[in-house]
Amino acid sequence: MGESDSPRVRILRSLAENEIMAEMRARGADYQAVEQLRTRASWIGAIFLGLPMEHSVNLRKKAKEVGVQAFLCRSLSTRGRGQEVADVILAGTAEDLKRLSESLQEKEGGLGWALAQAIGNWQGDRRREWHCGDRRLALGEKTLVMGILNVTPDSFSGDGLGSDGDIERGLQQAK
Template sequence: MSIQVRNIEIKNREQALAEIAAIGADRTGCRLMAPKAVHRLLKLSGVNPKQANIIKQEMLGKGGEAAIARGAADGTVEETDVLLMGTLKQYEALMAKLRLQPFGLAALAGEIRQVLQNLEGRRPCRLDCRSRSLVLGERTLIMGILNVTPDSFSDGGRFNDPERALEHARQMVADGADIIDLGGESTRPGYEAIPEDEELRRVMPVLEKLPAEIDVPVSIDTTKAGVARRALEAGAHIINDQWALRADPDLAGVAAGYDAPMILMHNQQGTEYRDMMGDMIAFFRESMAIAERAGLCRDKIIIDPGIGFGKTLEQNLEVMRRLRELDCLGRPVLLGTSRKSLIAKTLHLPADQRVEGTAATVAIGIAAGVDIVRVHDVKEMARVARMTDAMVRRRDIPAG
């Protein structure tokens, strides 16, 4: 019999241990070899030449690699990005050396360690949503969209009547929604902002009844601290901020005061980026820092890459391809692609014919590790999520 050669995919230390153990290696060998089986590429930004040269020298000395700008060696550039390439074993040795170095490199070692830990994967956890809770990480959760706006791009005006809105929410829960996301202000392209009193006029008649009508958490989709406060007082459980605390910094204090989880969505004016994924990750870190300074625990934060916001079609598709890069933040990820323009512009279809396109984005998102999908078509997307989870998360599927 000839020797067979094939590749296997190793995503983290746990998988490496399992593969090495399956070979029949002894326990000590498994423990020593697993960090050598996981390879990571990390990108550092804003590194000065002195720091870059030390990092490169130390990484090369451990058998890894570090790419820096040509001008960093002779100091002809003020800053450089650094692309580190190595195994977990090599990173451990690098961090040990950096902790002994000046020029801020000891602190950098801690940052590298945190990112490497985040890339090992998010464990299932329970998210306290005030009087209710969600388990994140066991299966993909479905957030059903409930717009009480006259001008939303997909369903504007359909649920303006509070009774119709409540009926739709109940139906979404019956169809498999784990969260209901209530919004009173459209964010479609070209929308006009509305005053706080108008947003409250739209959402409060629904919020006065909704939490008691359904047994899943209710999210309030707003950028305004005043609206969020009234919503939480009425029984809402989560705040979904499409400007990630940039539109109203007081929103962070409201979330902290009510101990409410926050969804922070990436958004910006225009579509210019220096390094799109790097810029997005820096944006999230800044928003999380704002939330933490206000007293909101990091464990209460969920991030949303903001598909369709501040991005061209090509940029939206690139984010979808690179969703895994958000893992470095170590936070649960919500994906909102339902019926959006990337589907319209790719398939050239109106809003009411984008179910299949939405399904493709939901499946790709789940395969990339997202925890929550925000959708209009709850029944269909719950089925897509369950099927994708069976392949990606390898959870047991009930018989029948």
């Protein structure tokens, strides 16, 4: 997978909240496979969206090696038109998924990195950035928005009364 083809992955909440099972059902997963997961309420899941079939099969094999359940499902994404793709749903403990991401980084770098990043974001231990064009906005380093000052004529009083000097006061407060 090239850099422009970086895999899309997101973490699914615990089985106790039924999110993993809902995703599996939406993709036509075998009913018995879905039901066998019900007893593992402490598990979380991850879903890789629209992976080429070759990567999906390799991911499933690697997952099995480290004790993570992996389900290949029909893809709901439009990515990969013209080639066979699958969504892969993983289920296991957070520690199991971390082990899988480390294992994948050895041979399937992009998949392992994407899973590690998703786990890190889910656990809140990674710095986050918003990307917009060529600009990056690092969240959590310093206060970026102090407040929002609404000075439209219909703000609060409805008739615009008392808004004299609001912008100047707001600028002074920002200093």
